[in-house]
Amino acid sequence: MFDFAFDTFSDAMIMQSQNGQSHGPYVWLVVAIVFVTIAATFLIYKYKIKKISLKIK
Amino acid sequence: MIKKFIHQFASPKTYLYQVSRAYPYILFVSLFIYIFSIFWGLFLTPEDFVQGNSYRIIYLHVPASFISQSLYAGMAFASVIFLVWKVKLSAYLIKSIAPIGAITTFIALVSGSIWGIPTWGTWWAWDARIVSTLILFIMYLGLISLHDSFTNYDKADKFLAILVLVGSVNIPIIKMSVEWWSTLHQSASITITEKPAIDPSMLYPLFGSIIGFTGIVICLVILSSKLQILIREKNKSWVKDYV
Numbered sequence: 001m002f003d004f005a006f007d008t009f010s011d012a013m014i015m016q017s018q019n020g021q022s023h024g025p026y027v028w029l030v031v032a033i034v035f036v037t038i039a040a041t042f043l044i045y046k047y048k049i050k051k052i053s054l055k056i057k
Numbered sequence: 058m059i060k061k062f063i064h065q066f067a068s069p070k071t072y073l074y075q076v077s078r079a080y081p082y083i084l085f086v087s088l089f090i091y092i093f094s095i096f097w098g099l100f101l102t103p104e105d106f107v108q109g110n111s112y113r114i115i116y117l118h119v120p121a122s123f124i125s126q127s128l129y130a131g132m133a134f135a136s137v138i139f140l141v142w143k144v145k146l147s148a149y150l151i152k153s154i155a156p157i158g159a160i161t162t163f164i165a166l167v168s169g170s171i172w173g174i175p176t177w178g179t180w181w182a183w184d185a186r187i188v189s190t191l192i193l194f195i196m197y198l199g200l201i202s203l204h205d206s207f208t209n210y211d212k213a214d215k216f217l218a219i220l221v222l223v224g225s226v227n228i229p230i231i232k233m234s235v236e237w238w239s240t241l242h243q244s245a246s247i248t249i250t251e252k253p254a255i256d257p258s259m260l261y262p263l264f265g266s267i268i269g270f271t272g273i274v275i276c277l278v279i280l281s282s283k284l285q286i287l288i289r290e291k292n293k294s295w296v297k298d299y300v
Contacts, residue, residue: 017109030168045280053300
């Protein structure tokens with residue numbers, strides 16, 4: 001169950017499937033979008049809370 | 058008696074102190090579960106026989122899609138509580154959940170579109186599941202704009218709660234769209250009543266990513282609701298003590 005699906009780091013980046021297509025760019029693009037969106041949302045809310053807290057003080 | 062119980066435990070002050078205490082623990086555990094499950098799904102699961110490696114997007118797309126609908130269901134539940142028992146915190150939660158719902162629906166739509174390129178040969182199709190999810194995204198944006206357009210918070214909260222309940226008809230449509238119509242989008246691989254149509258080696262990291270992402274989104278809702286409470290209760294003395 002815990003065998004690596006790819007032999008090298010470059011294989012993991014490219015993610016070539018048995019049909020010859022490289023699916024890595026699609027997968028990594030989605031990973032980047034999800035993590036950037038979530039991180040940005042956290043930062044924006046933290047900033048807004050800090051701003052209103054200073055105003056209240 | 059129920060009313061008294063709800064009002065006692067759902068006061069913005071009690072809520073804010075309780076969730077602020079729980080927030081770091083939920084965030085730490087959820088991030089650990091989510092990152093571990095994503096790593097497991099991306100590197101330790103075998104390639105899919107039909108979709109190749111593009112299926113690995115499932116570990117990011119499905120949690121976002123599941124949460125986007127669950128958040129709306131949560132808003133509908135909060136709307137009922139607000140309209141029946143006039144619990145202020147419910148109104149704050151409805152307003153707080155809407156932007157987080159819009160963000161998760163955005164992630165579900167974008168990740169689905171990118172997944173569509175290698176599997177369907179197109180990033181967009183006027184398919185029942187995709188269109189009903191797009192409607193959900195537009196509904197979230199509409200609810201945020203509607204609330205912001207009011208100057209009177211009481212009126213805004215009431216209108217928002219009613220509109221959320223009206224719009225909740227879209228949730229079963231999204232869920233059942235792949236069963237009711239012939240769609241490009243595949244049917245659900247996991248249902249409550251049937252055995253999952255997905256191999257356990259791929260299923261376990263999927264469950265992990267759903268649990269982890271749910272926790273992360275709960276943390277975002279906590280932050281969003283904290284902001285909403287600070288804005289709406291800024292003149293109360295306990296808020297000054299809190300900050």
